[in-house]
Amino acid sequence: MLPPIGYEYWTTHRALRDLAEQLARSGHSVLRIDYRGTGDSSGDKWDAGILSQWKRDIQLSALELRKTGVTSIALVGLRIGALLALNLAQEVDANAVVAWIPVTAGRRYVKELQLLSSQAPEDSLTVGGSGTRFLAGCVFTSELLAELSALSVDAVQTTARALILDRPDKPSSKDFMEKLKGSGALLEQQAIEGADQMLDVPTEYATTPTAHLNAIVDWLRPQATECGTGLLQSGKFNQDSGHFSHDGAMLTEREVRLGKDQLVGIECNPASQTPRATVVFLNTGSEPHIGPGRAWVELGRQLAAIGYRTIRVDFQGWGESPDNGFAPGRPYDSHAVDDAHQIAKALTERGDNKIIFVGLCASAWVSLRDCQNLLIDGLIAFNPQLYWQTGDPVWATMPESIAWCWQDDQKVWTDPSRKAAVQQWLEKIQASRFPIDFWFEKDDMGIRYLREQLGMTIAGKTSFNSLTINELEKLDHAMHRQWHRSEALNAIRSLLERTGN
Incomplete structure (x- = not known):
């Protein structure tokens, strides 16, 4: 499971945990990750080459899962995590991808971040260097913004099944879907109400969009029988420290x-x-x-x-x-x-x-x-x-x-x-x-x-x-x-x- 970044990380945290537990109850082994410099992972978001490290994090996570006996991998990405999931699907040999309320173009996403964020006074900067922007305490260096801006689905190549889960109250992902048709993916699109309750509100009010979770679990249900040895049962993925x-x-x-x-x-x-x-x-x-x-x-x-x-x-x-x-x-x-x-x-x-x-x-x-x-x-x-x-x-x-x-x-x-x-x-x-x-x-x-x-x-x-x-x-x-x-x-x-x- 690939989370969003920035303030969306906090507002969707409960929904991602609920989805992981619901998937586990349906027979899947589930791994939620924090990219380097986010959540509980090591490093800082202002580290050099951070987006390349995030891609490496996803690859290493898939590798660790396969070491436990997992034979079929699905990437579930939310917002920017969805765009990363589509771009990494072939490299990790994913069988399925869920692009949940996907960021459809890095350039547009970065423009939104720049509008919502602020720039610290140059004489007060302690991290990130010139051009670094801050949004709700989250750090976006000029390097990271440039790397995010370059993200797209133009070069995506995968034969995985792919669910594009949209929200009907926002512009359709029609152009996004057209670009993906040439990727080789077996595409399905659904638009379900309720995403606003985890994305458009402060963390104090955020709730889990149950209909979205049910749709994802139902769509992935056939893959549950292909997972191989369960991590929850095997305990092979536990690390003490x-x-x-x-x-x-x-x-x-x-x-x-x-x-x-x-x-x-x-x-x-x-x-x-x-x-x-x-x-x-x-x-x-x-x-x-x-x-x-x-x-x-x-x-x-x-x-x-x-x-x-x-x-x-x-x-x-x-x-x-x-x-x-x-x-x-x-x-x-x-x-x-x-x-x-x-x-x-x-x-x-x-x-x-x-x-x-x-x-x-x-x-x-x-x-x-x-x-x-x-x-x-x-x-x-x-x-x-x-x-x-x-x-x-x-x-x-x-x-x-x-x-x-x-x-x-x-x-x-x-x-x-x-x-x-x-x-x-x-x-x-x-x-x-x-x-x-x-x-x-x-x-x-x-x-x-x-x-x-x-x-x-x-x-x-x-x-x-x-x-x-x-x-x-x-x-x-x-x-x-x-x-x-x-x-x-x-x-x-x-x-x-x-x-x-």
Whole structure:
């Protein structure tokens, strides 16, 4: 399974997991991959020759599958993954290709990316070089954009069966299909409604288009009997850990399961020394454990490179953790508070002696909700919005949040009972047995509430017993300004150093 890139990676993550599980139940062995520099894979998106590496990743994945006894391979690609699948079908000897809502021309796709993205100030660039663009924290170098622009189906040659799964609310792939007719592929086209619910909405609202999944599973059903030995049954594809270099240091990563509900995390360790402390990154918004714009991967590996253990973990219903009736995960899910306790308890019981939690927005709120009982040694809360309560509607954008807060029938900010509840909560936070650092974007809604509604005087770094409140100079609320993420790294290191780690 070949995912999309950019923001579409996050909005479609749940749908791709659901499809993989549905295909597995139908008898297929399924491998979901992250290309180099994306998701949990090694490398960075600004590495030279990255598109060539992505093609190599797909080839190596097919090779590894065949080593397990698989005899028939189908490539299922979504958006840019669909265009890559068609271009690589012959090289990996695929028997079938599903081009799901395909990018039909690289040139048009790059123009869309350029319209939606922004360019960092030249004097602020830390990665990528001149011409690098950023979209929701994702990095697109000028080299990558040029390589993507050159992608097309003009040279595709394959005898595989190919399903082109379109969306009827967008222009037809008629021209795309005409070009593919000369490729030798056995083509079929379907147009099914519902793609908008995973592609045209923020991750907070994204849902799985069930009709699309059913169509793909039905179309691939005849191939299920040709798969050979199943990976799920054979276990031949399991690997305990991966080894790679990052920031000049050798690191190892492995999957871990934590707590009674077997929450899934990716643990990153320095390869050559005993870790100094464990830093746990919790889900943000509705993104999986890699964080917004891959922020948790970048920060986690930077910390591991200087000697810390880091774990990027999913709550129930999020990312790769068991659903247990909670999928899809949403910000401020009440069960996430219990999940945070499970994580802390599991790490304490296995012997991690210094545990620091890191949360952003909703996960900052989750980790603070019952912090006086958490078995941890420190907490970094980026942009916590303490005025939210369980059951409040979750809005995808700051303007929507502001509008809801100030509705005549809500008056969230000025509600006396809500302010009293937040004040009591703050008193518990300030009395915590471990240090807690709040870090806010300048003029963030969270710090405005503390100042304007609770009357707190906050100027620069301000301490209230165990609680210290700070403002970030340049990093935005969602950490999408990738070139300013060093501020987040410095904030985490500051608390680690204060706690003697």
